[in-house]
Amino acid sequence: IDDKERQYMSLIENDLQPFYPKFVTAFTSQSPVEREIGRCAVVEFGSSSDRHQTMHFINSTNLHDYLSDSDIDTVCTHAPADSPPRRRLFILEDLPANHTLALGSRLRIPPSFFARQWNDPASPTFNHRDIFKRSSSSQFLLRYATSNPVTISAQAHTQTNVYVFDTNVCRYLHTYKPDGLVYDEPRSHHTLSFWSSSIKVNGSWDAVLLVDPPPTRYVKCVPSGERVPIQHGAGVDSRITRLFLNPELELLQELPRDTSQWSRYRSMPQYVSLFDDTLLMITSESQHPVDKPIDAVEIPRRLIISTLMAFLRRRYLNLLAVQRSHLRPHHAMRHDYLYNFSEGYMSKWHDEFYNFVVGTISAMREFAREIEDNVVALNIRPSRKRPDAGRPPQWESDGWKSIQDLTQLVDSMINSLATSYLQYISIQEARVSNANAQSLSKITVLTMLFIPLSTVASIFSMGGDFLPGEKRAWVFWVVATPVLLGLAWLY
Structure with missing residues (x-):
């Protein structure tokens, strides 16, 4: 650690302590191994005729040497007047201390940018967004949820249904009880953070994208802290939906004339690691000039929309499955999911059913509020005063509008289910009371x-x-x- 990184660490320990005490404690207590756990890469965007260059850093020393040899201020000062601008996007997975200190000290990133990424998105936090500047093209923070095709041993299921990721960032894996009303793939909540420097006179800039890691080979039980192995890949349980629920990222009006380019449109992300998918699609996409920092993260913004759509579609299918019985086959029309309510699983009073209804309603309200915060952070709100140049692309506005529409649909479904359930139980109680009378x-x-x-x-x-x-x-x-x-x- 050099002098710049020591001063940056001092800034984290002293200035961030009142606002992010848990992050400061976790960051400063990382072991030597944890300080290197994480992946980092840089994408250097060239002109329209040059290919984007991608470089993976083996460790923090490799990153430190690269940043020391390519300081953007030094390059801009000594570069010839006709030299092309240097535009770079650093992608960091997890928050290893050594990589964080190298990027933060060399690029002069406010340390709160990393602290906001560390916080658990599902916990009640308050400082993850700037209340004085709700939207900005130079930085944003998106919170999203996803399902994970992993399985945990049945023995661990009897102890708890919440596990901690074995990572530097604070993330939790929420599982479903095997004998519960709904049984599905474990879900988790994540954060995507973006920051960019000011654009220099010659058009150069640096940007940083923080992404969450996927579940590793182990998770930790809450509250014992015992490490439990997990198995990656979908299981064989028929109760879990195995459909691929992610939408297509790009729909073309027609295919290119050159048939050799058709294979590019058959490639698709794996939706396991946002780090891998972002780099894969950046290198496979056709090269186009990236003038502004916000344009460099178009692919991860598309991936977040796709991930949220798949998560909501899974919630939609789970609500349909709640009413299935021997009289409600899997191919039943979605319009009739409450048609035989008196013959479904929720036709009798049970504490688990009531907890499910109340909990789902509360969760959907919080989910809708978080989606609204994401929309505001991306400055998607329509405004007559805003010029066309400051508006987000149409695909992004339509994508988040689709998420909001599906959120309202799922929310209306659970409210209809709650109303029907409570009314039916009230009628049953009245009938029993009349019979007793x-x-x-x-x-x-x-x-x-x-x-x-x-x-x-x-x-x-x-x-x-x-x-x-x-x-x-x-x-x-x-x-x-x-x-x-x-x-x-x-x-």
Whole structure:
């Protein structure tokens, strides 16, 4: 660590402590191995005739040497007047301390940029967004959710359903109970952060993109901290949807004339590692000039939209599956998912059903609010005062509008399910109460009718000839039989 990195570490320890105490503690306590866990690469964007150059850094020393030899201010000062601008995008996965210090100190990045990336997106945090500048083209932070095709041993499932990623950033893996109302792939919440420097006189700039790592080979149980191995890849459980739910990233009006270019449109991201998918698509995409820093991260912005759409589509299918029964096959129309409500799984009161309904409604409200924050952060809100040059591309506006529409659809579905469930349970309770009242009234009438019968029996039993076994004992049955027949006829 050189002098610049020491001063940057001091800035993190002193200035960020009141605002991000957990990040400061976790960052400063990284072990020597953890300080190197993470991947970093740089993409140097050339002109329209030059290919984009990609370089992977083996370790933080390699990154440190690269930054020391290519300081953008030094290059711009000593470069010839006719030299092309230098435009670079650094992509950092996870937050290893050595890489973070090298990038932050050399590019003069505010340390809060890294602290906001570390925080758990699903936890109640307040400083992850700038309240005085809600949108900016030079930096943004997006929070999103995704499903992970991994499985955890059944023994660990009995202990908890929340696990901690074995990474430097604070991320959690939320699993479903195997015997629960909904059983699906584990879900997690992530953050994508972007920062860019000011554009220099000759058009040069530096930008940094922070991405989250995928689940590794282990996760940690909460709260014991025990490491549990996980298996990557989809399982064989029929309750989990195996459909590929991500939309196409780019739909063309027609294919190019050159058939050799058609194969480019068959390539698709794997949706496992955002780091790998971003670099893969940047190198495979046709080369086009990147003038502004925000244009350099078009691909990860598309990937986030696609990931959110797949996550919401999975929630939509899960809600449809809640009402499935032996009378509701998998190919039932989506319009009729509440048609046989009284024959579905939620036709009886159960605490688990109520918890599911209330929890899902609350989660969808928070999810919709987070989507709205993302839209504001990307400056997608329409404004008549904003010139066309400052507006986001149409594909991005339409993509986030599609996410908001699907969010409203899922929210309306769970609200319809909640309303139907509570109304049906109320009707059931009313019917049970009426049945109990009718039974009580019958018992009351029978009691009142048996009073005179008992009186007759007591009177007849007073005489000696009317006692059982005497010659006039038959009189009791002559009187009691019509009364019993009358009661049987009435009821």
